[in-house]
Structures are given as structure tokens and as C-alpha cells.
Amino acid sequence: GRRIACDGVAAERIVVAAGIGSRDLLAPVGWRVPMIAERGYHVRFAPGDWPADRVPLVFEDRSMIVTRYADSVQAAGFVEFGHADAPADPRKWQRLEAHVAALRLPVGPVQSRWMGARPTLPDYLPAIGRADGVDNLFYAFGHQHLGLTLGPVTGEVLAQAIAGETPAIDLSPFALERLTGRLK
Template sequence: MREVDVAIIGAGIVGICAAASLAEADRAVTVFDRTGICEETSSGNAAALAFPDVLPLAQKGMMRNLPRWLADPLGPLSIPPSYFPKLAPWLWRFWRAGSPRLYEKSLAAQSSLMRLAEAEWMRLLDASGTRSMLREEGALELYESDGEFKASLPGWQARDRFGFEFRHVAGDEMAALQPGLSPRFVKGTFMPGWKNVADPKLLGKAVFEHARRRGRVAFEQRRVETIAPSDKGALLRLADGEEVLCRALVVAAGAWSHRLAAPLGDRIPLETERGYNTTLPIDAFDVKRQLIFSSHGFVVTPLETGLRIGGAVELGGLDRPPDYRRSKAMLEKTRQFLPGLRTEGGREWMGYRPSLPDSLPVIGRSRNSASIVYAFGHGHLGLTQAAATGRLVRDLVTGQSPAIDLSPFSPQRF
């Protein structure tokens, strides 16, 4: 039986940042993934380092807009009718997460993680020589009516309490931030601390190369079927039958992670937000910074490799085929919001966001093995929180005191 020091299941951006952080601590790391480095969900996200995005989804207008959104099968939120019975327990927890008491706890925990995320990303970008991939133009959230703008104000007040910078804009100032907007948008909010990267897939691959240069880091394109505790750490059984013994194991397999955790006694209510996008040629429209159309549930991001239009939520699990009508619906809306947008030549994509009902990830040890660490469930914020999660994984694996209080992120909190 082969033995390794630290095994990581999942080569998405969270697993890659964990590998980089552990390499910096002089640990030997083997990353297992069925496809490649940042080839799945981490390849097609909106490229945001969304540090001000601390509001739980249950408090971001989703509950208020739920009836209207569900009435539109191609709108910001879709739930296939046949999936409702399976989803009902998750929806109940999601609704409860919007209660004032739980909301405040989630907001404080998310803000703490975001502060660490910003510090760790800036450090990692410098260490890996990828600072040139950072875009610091901020983001502009847009509103089509005074009523929509006023409904957003409690969320901005909450961000203000935790020190996140923003300013409300209108008229010429809004037009200067993004020329060519449809006149249907009457107000906006500009977040200067919101950052983006040139391309999330290219960044993930560059961070992994940094990890390889820094230490003993290897990648194996292998599927892990099961995991189990061992008196020497943890045992992985691969799809081809090989068994691998590791001193420490990190589960960062995104939307598939709960399937690995359940046999260990960790029943984690992870659901899959299936997100869609279309990436247009880079000259499709001159977008100055990420544009957020919150009432429609999607964003437009200028990348080094194209103009990405994506978002929305389809709560439909891991097994249903993609419904690319959803990406086409967002593209049509964007054509109305940005008159003159050229919509030809786009590439459609669908990915699986691993989401927990309280909008907080799981970062902590398995209940039955201190050698098994979970790092998944980041929802829309996997890229944003990856460097912080990598740092916290390193703290847990090496036995250091975590950089922040991890109790809100405990795998046992459910």
C-alpha cells in the first residue's frame, strides 16, 4: 500500500490554495482529482474576489423575491418540481438562516472570513508572482427603480457596520463608472474594495505551479471512491482499486464532498446550485468593471479571455442534464441592459456550486477522525475565500491555532 503525507481530494481553487499553503509549511502534498487543475466549477466562475459580499443568501432579497422568481422557469432561481421533496429540508434550514439571531451570527462569521480572505489572497498573489492577474476596478450593483434601491439599503447598512466601503451613485457618476448602460437603471452602488481576477482558471493553474515550485506537491488525475479513518491517518480507495494511506486528508471536492463525508458520520446538508454562463469575445462590449444585476441574479465580468455573463441559481442536484436556456435568457437580458452588446460567438457553460443553507462553508475536522479535514460548501464564494480556507486548512493539519474562530464553520453545526 502506498503512503503519502497529505492528500487533498479536489483540484478546484480551494484544494489548490490548500496545497499551496501546506507546501509553504513544508508538507508533502498529493492532490487527487478526476479531471485536472481548476477544470470544473473553478474554471467558469465570475472571477470575483467579492470581499464585501458578506450577506447570507437568505437575506439578499432571495426570500422576498422567491415567489416571483419561481414563477419564471428561466429566472434567477429555478427548482425542478420533481426535486422539491428532496430539497425541502434544505429549504427549511435556508429559511431559518434568515432569522435575526442566525443572520447576525452568520454576518459576523462571514465578515471575519472575508477579512482573512483579502489578506491571504494579497499575500498569495505576491508569493506566486500572479499579482498582475488582479483587477482592482471595483464593482457596480445596479437598480431599476427607487423601490429596488431602497430595499437594498438594510444590506448596505450591515456592510457598513463591518467596515466595508461603498457609495451610492446616480446620473453622470453612474454613467462614468459604466458608459452605455440602458436608461432603465436609475441608481447604483459602487464597491471599490471588490476585486476581480483576469481569468479564474488561469489563476488556479498558476497558483498550483507556485505550490509545485515551493515544495513537494504532486497531482494525480484519479477518482477517489471512498475514504475511511485509519490509525495512521486516513485511507483512500481509488476507482481503480488502489488504496492510499495518508497522514492527513483534506476533502475539498466541492459539490461532491458530502458524499464522501456521509459514511464517516458527518451528515452535512450540502445542496448544489447549478450556475450558468456565456463567455463572449472580449470585444463584445466595453465593460469597465464587474456589473451586478442583483434583482435578476447574474453578473457581467470583463475577463482577459472574454466577457462572461453568468449567475442565476438552479437547485437541481448533481444528476440532471444542463438546461442552457438559462444562459440564453441571461444573455438576452444583458443585450437589453447594455444596448449594442454583440452576442455572437459565445461559449456556454454550467457548473456546480456547493452551497450550505446558512451560506457559510464547512471548515473543520471530521467528527470521527482528527486527521480528516473538510473544506467545502463555499457557494458563490469559492474563489473569494479559497486563500483564507487554504490558510485555515494548513493551521488544522499542522496543529496550529486557527487564524480565526472556526466554530461558525464547524462540520458538526448542523
């Protein structure tokens, strides 16, 4: 198979693991990745009187989860499919803040508002493996809502594949070729 360089620099191995940015990184080497941004909205509050040991609470009727962190309490919810670079919809933050107020949750003032773009593939499975026909190109992305959760095991099995070992998990169901082919 062929080998590629990264920005003109020869590399023994190249790993593309850039979340939603992986789509654009793979395009120049001939891959069309059908990935979209699954955008989630988050508001972080000062901890206020929220107990430090409280487990995350799901408010199903409000499509919201509230999680305690060391220095804040986060309310998260609202998923939208869209372009990663599109501006955030401030009404979604306002709605989260209104839910927190209506529930009279014992948190302090708003510290920050942010929106994250989760990399989502059409079948909701991640892409993990070695690029077909390119000996030194590996990839790991598209974990959707589970990137932090699946990151360690993904790194472990990808490292095994890179080292030429048989990964502890069969990577064939996660091959990018299941969704797309290389451009001609």
C-alpha cells in the first residue's frame, strides 16, 4: 500500500483523532466522511449550595442533566444536528437557565455558557482502524456522546493495531469503509 506524509513531513504513523475536525483532515487524502456535528448546550453555574457529593441528576421532563464538578455545577441538554461552525442558539442556554430557576436548584450565578460539537456518524458507531490502502494512516473519531468514556479503550486497541498486534476488540465493525469509500 501507499504511505502519506503530514504537511509534507514524512511520518512513520499518522493518527487522525480530531473529533468533528477529522472529516476535514481526511478529505485531502481522498476520504469523504459522512459525519455531522451533534451540538449540545451547557451552562456552568457557581456551586452555590449544591452538595459536592451529589451524583448527576437527570430531569427527563426537561431534557436536562445536572452534574456537579469540583468548581461548578453544569446543566446540559438540547441536542441539535448542524454544522460545527454555525453560531450557537442563545435561546437554548436561556431555556436551560430557566429550567434551573424553575426547579429552584441551589446553585450560584452563571459562570459560563458553551456549546460542543460531538462527532456523529450515520450509524452512531465510531470510526476506528487503519485506512484501507494507506499503510501509515490510522483513525479514531466519531464517538458521539461517548468520547471521554470510550477514549481509553479506543486508544488501547488502536495502539495494538498500530503496533501490528491483533487488537483485543475486533475493529472491523468500526472500519470507516463501512460508510464511505475513498474518492477516486
